[in-house]
Amino acid sequence: MDTTAIRQTFLRDGFALVEEFFAALEMDELERQIESYLRDVVPTLPPGIVLREHHTSGPIKSMSRMDEFAPFFAQFKAQPRFIALAADIFQVALAEIISETMQFFGKPAYEGSTTPWHQDNGFQHFYPPESLMIWTAIDDVDEENGCVLFAQGSHALGTVEHKPSGVLAFSQMPAEPVDLERFPPIKSVLRRGGISLHHCQTFHSSGPNRSPRSRRALAINFRTTRCRMDEAKRAAVKAEAARLYQAKTNGIEA
Numbered sequence: 001m002d003t004t005a006i007r008q009t010f011l012r013d014g015f016a017l018v019e020e021f022f023a024a025l026e027m028d029e030l031e032r033q034i035e036s037y038l039r040d041v042v043p044t045l046p047p048g049i050v051l052r053e054h055h056t057s058g059p060i061k062s063m064s065r066m067d068e069f070a071p072f073f074a075q076f077k078a079q080p081r082f083i084a085l086a087a088d089i090f091q092v093a094l095a096e097i098i099s100e101t102m103q104f105f106g107k108p109a110y111e112g113s114t115t116p117w118h119q120d121n122g123f124q125h126f127y128p129p130e131s132l133m134i135w136t137a138i139d140d141v142d143e144e145n146g147c148v149l150f151a152q153g154s155h156a157l158g159t160v161e162h163k164p165s166g167v168l169a170f171s172q173m174p175a176e177p178v179d180l181e182r183f184p185p186i187k188s189v190l191r192r193g194g195i196s197l198h199h200c201q202t203f204h205s206s207g208p209n210r211s212p213r214s215r216r217a218l219a220i221n222f223r224t225t226r227c228r229m230d231e232a233k234r235a236a237v238k239a240e241a242a243r244l245y246q247a248k249t250n251g252i253e254a
Helices: 003-013 024-044 071-077 080-090 231-249
Strands: 015-018 050-052 060-064 097-105 115-118 131-137 148-151 162-167 170-174 185-187 195-199 204-206 217-224
Touching: 003 015, 003 080, 003 195, 024 060, 024 071, 071 097, 080 097, 080 131, 080 217, 115 162, 115 170, 148 195, 162 231, 170 231
Parallel strands: none
Antiparallel strands: 015 195, 050 060, 060 097, 097 217, 115 204, 131 195, 131 217, 148 185, 148 204, 162 170
């Protein structure tokens, strides 16, 4: 793995792709752990942790905070390879990298829905914006099953104003659309076991899953210790997510 090339690409484009980050046997174990989590842990979770494509029914759209409910995922998100990669990107010591939130994205066959364009920092509100997401492909990912699209170079815009999107799991979207002629969308086609990294200010989205294949992924945020959260803005994001969840639960149009 050429970390210098990865860093250069990341700094230029706002994202980078790394194939074969995990070996096949590591991915087999990861899938076993996810199956165990779905079977043994999901039925015990409080409302709002697991979101489904049809909210109260249907296949799983996303799951948050898996690391809080299963030791395997707590270890997975803090593995040294991730920490070392994030530290190299931001040019800080290993001890200056903090592993943040962890999410599973299901994007199920035929039913996986569209993810609107957004910046992760429209949710996180970290300043300085020294935060990135590492996204692990559990399945082969292509355009047909809803690969992530990255607006190349859009991290240079800084964190823009966001507004409610009305979309569960992605409750925020930019107040003004990103200029896709200036920042062309690049398809992040990956094989199982590959990863993508993107800056918290990089605009990204994904289309629906139109294929008979799932498009599962684990996404983990990492930040430096220099980051400080805007507590008021983060609280407003959480309040809107809670309001949207309750509206959907009550059958109210968001």
